[in-house]
Amino acid sequence: MKKYIFIHGKNASLSRYELQCVFGKHMAVQTDLFSVLEGELTVDQALMDSLGGTIKICEVFDRDPVDVILNEARNEKILFGLSQYGGHERLSDILQGIKKKLKNHGRNARFLNNNYANITSGQLNKSFVLDKGIDLIRCFSKGKEYWGKTIVFQDIDAYSKRDYDKPRRDMKVGMMPPKLAQMMINFARPVPPLTPGPLQGENSDSGFGYAGTTIYDPFCGLGTTLMEGALRGNPVMGSDIKGRLVHSTLENLTWLQKEFQIPTTDNRQPITCFQHDATQPFPEKKFPKNLVVVTEGYLGPPLLRYPNQQQQKDIFDLLHVINFKFFLGLSQIIPKGNRLVMTFPFFRMKEEKVFYPEKYLREYEKAGFTIENDLRSLLYERENQVVGREVLIFDRV
Numbered sequence: 001m002k003k004y005i006f007i008h009g010k011n012a013s014l015s016r017y018e019l020q021c022v023f024g025k026h027m028a029v030q031t032d033l034f035s036v037l038e039g040e041l042t043v044d045q046a047l048m049d050s051l052g053g054t055i056k057i058c059e060v061f062d063r064d065p066v067d068v069i070l071n072e073a074r075n076e077k078i079l080f081g082l083s084q085y086g087g088h089e090r091l092s093d094i095l096q097g098i099k100k101k102l103k104n105h106g107r108n109a110r111f112l113n114n115n116y117a118n119i120t121s122g123q124l125n126k127s128f129v130l131d132k133g134i135d136l137i138r139c140f141s142k143g144k145e146y147w148g149k150t151i152v153f154q155d156i157d158a159y160s161k162r163d164y165d166k167p168r169r170d171m172k173v174g175m176m177p178p179k180l181a182q183m184m185i186n187f188a189r190p191v192p193p194l195t196p197g198p199l200q201g202e203n204s205d206s207g208f209g210y211a212g213t214t215i216y217d218p219f220c221g222l223g224t225t226l227m228e229g230a231l232r233g234n235p236v237m238g239s240d241i242k243g244r245l246v247h248s249t250l251e252n253l254t255w256l257q258k259e260f261q262i263p264t265t266d267n268r269q270p271i272t273c274f275q276h277d278a279t280q281p282f283p284e285k286k287f288p289k290n291l292v293v294v295t296e297g298y299l300g301p302p303l304l305r306y307p308n309q310q311q312q313k314d315i316f317d318l319l320h321v322i323n324f325k326f327f328l329g330l331s332q333i334i335p336k337g338n339r340l341v342m343t344f345p346f347f348r349m350k351e352e353k354v355f356y357p358e359k360y361l362r363e364y365e366k367a368g369f370t371i372e373n374d375l376r377s378l379l380y381e382r383e384n385q386v387v388g389r390e391v392l393i394f395d396r397v
């Protein structure tokens with residue numbers, strides 16, 4: 001059976017969970033650095049582009065890596081890259097060893113690694129090594145060694161284009177990272193719109209004619225989450241308390257449809273966005289039957305300094321007032337069995353992390369949800385940021 005290795009991004013717990021949601025039991029081995037999948041799989045750029053937590057996908061081989069390099073060499077002078085995940089041997093020794101063996105075969109070779117560090121996506125992108133040569137990985141887990149060759153890697157240009165070139169940006173609204181949005185969408189397990197289907201609900205006002213699950217963000221801000229949902233080809237819906245942001249979201253989505261190829265079956269991707277206060281009852285008639293909710297929610301006022309205990313409590317209490325009403329309303333529109341995936345802020349204090357209180361989360365469960373993942377298990381954080389995001393997955397029961 002074929003094996004593939006998925007190299008994780010920086011937030012390993014999220015990357016691992018995303019792969020479990022997408023591939024289920026096919027995920028054979030998972031470490032902090034990579035996951036191994038066993039099975040037949042079409043590995044292409046479309047798959048790569050749908051995984052926010054994976055930086056490259058490699059096919060495992062069990063031959064001598066030098067033979068593989070010789071076999072794949074396209075030019076007289078061989079170009080190769082090598083990255084190591086786990087393992088104790090120095091990368092410099094392995095690289096020099098391979099170069100020497102290639103020399104013994106009468107071939108000159110150059111490796112791409114700068115300062116004997118692992119190859120970055122930026123280097124893969126700029127060097128065209130997959131066209132001109134080969135990029136290898138060597139991974140270790142529980143005494144087992146895997147060698148693989150890179151088939152696809154993340155398109156960093158496309159991520160920065162979506163992040164920085166979209167027409168509406170606003171640091172004050174908070175910038176949801178596109179990769180986190182993608183992972184959260186995968187946690188919600190929306191059915192992709194691969195085949196056109198019947199109308200999704202008698203009350204759907206957008207005349208969908210679509211099989212895919214609608215992805216709804218009730219705190220849509222500038223529409224980052226919806227952009228990532230739209231990019232998969234799913235129907236998307238958004239709302240925000242501020243009319244100005246509803247317009248910004250629509251502008252960003254229109255730009256996305258123009259700038260990126262969206263894999264819709266009939267070029268009629270349904271997009272709906274309207275002004276709504278998420279603490280008020282949702283206008284049920286607007287929503288199709290097959291709906292998942294993926295949202296960043298309101299994280300509280302932006303913080304540059306560490307909040308003291310009283311400030312922490314005040315922020316959590318303020319959010320709880322909003323979230324409690326939000327969950328009550330939401331239970332009326334999410335179908336049973338479907339998911340809500342939402343971020344909650346936590347404070348990254350010098351000594352400890354201060355999380356959104358569990359007693360509040362348990363109150364939301366009483367509105368008809370169960371929390372699917374372990375509390376405090378899916379964390380997204382960046383160095384120098386006081387506020388991190390905890391991702392929670394709620395099943396509507």
Ligand SMILES: C[S@@+](CC[C@H](N)C(=O)[O-])C[C@H]1O[C@@H](n2cnc3c(N)ncnc32)[C@H](O)[C@@H]1O
Binds near residue numbers: 173174222224239295
């Ligand atoms: C952190 S931003 C969300 C970012 C967004 N999810 C994205 O993907 O870009 C929070 C948003 O919640 C909105 N908001 C705050 N309170 C709200 C409420 N009661 N109902 C609806 N939206 C609200 C704010 O206007 C803001 O746009």
